[in-house]
Amino acid sequence: MLASRAFSLVGRRSICTSLCLRAHGHAGVVKAEDYTLPAYVDRRDVPLPEVAFVRDLSAQQKALKEKEKASWTALSVDEKVELYRMKFNETYAEMNKGTNEWKTVLGGVLFFLGLTGVILIWQKHFMYGPIPHTFSEEWLSAQTKRMLDMRVNPVEGISSQWDYDKNEWKK
Amino acid sequence: MRRLLARRMKFHLFGAFFVSIGCAALYKFGIAEPRKRAYAEFYKNYDAMKDFETMKAAGVFECAPPK
Numbered sequence: 001m002l003a004s005r006a007f008s009l010v011g012r013r014s015i016c017t018s019l020c021l022r023a024h025g026h027a028g029v030v031k032a033e034d035y036t037l038p039a040y041v042d043r044r045d046v047p048l049p050e051v052a053f054v055r056d057l058s059a060q061q062k063a064l065k066e067k068e069k070a071s072w073t074a075l076s077v078d079e080k081v082e083l084y085r086m087k088f089n090e091t092y093a094e095m096n097k098g099t100n101e102w103k104t105v106l107g108g109v110l111f112f113l114g115l116t117g118v119i120l121i122w123q124k125h126f127m128y129g130p131i132p133h134t135f136s137e138e139w140l141s142a143q144t145k146r147m148l149d150m151r152v153n154p155v156e157g158i159s160s161q162w163d164y165d166k167n168e169w170k171k
Numbered sequence: 172m173r174r175l176l177a178r179r180m181k182f183h184l185f186g187a188f189f190v191s192i193g194c195a196a197l198y199k200f201g202i203a204e205p206r207k208r209a210y211a212e213f214y215k216n217y218d219a220m221k222d223f224e225t226m227k228a229a230g231v232f233e234c235a236p237p238k
Contacts, residue, residue, distance in 0.1 A: 149229035155213045
């Protein structure tokens, strides 16, 4: 209710898209934009697309199309191929053919992984400070000894790898 | 082109079935069964009190110091 009120206030004339503006000069008929028309598509599951591939035929192609209306045995092989290419862009074999894109993708991935590695190495060398003292050899061995004394994970974990009788790691 | 979806679906249905069965079997016989055996072996001749005495002697208990 409010919208129609506002509409009449503003006036119908000022609400006009660019297409409509153009139509006012051409007796009210708008030329259909390309994106509004049915399109040609090369897809495995669409064997007969909505339009032929070649839209604007040359004079030669128009003559061939006239010849197509007669008996097909009169057409040569080249003419049949030409008619096919007018209707379709790629054959199924060409459509399904693989590309070499995967090499580019793999190369890009590996390159950026390497670049990240370089950045990380630079950071460790130039940016980060020293690691905590609890990572020193003495601390780690004392820590492991305490874990073994406590029988941490005795069934499948670290204590199961220690030979308590010989006081060494199991072979 | 003929029966394109049916062919693809059959292939993937079989594939999915066998892949999932395979994953389950691999897990069961690669991880679950060995783990069950490891636990059975450990507890077959396990003496809890002896284990406790050894740990106590090593000094890891706060409330049961070695003496």
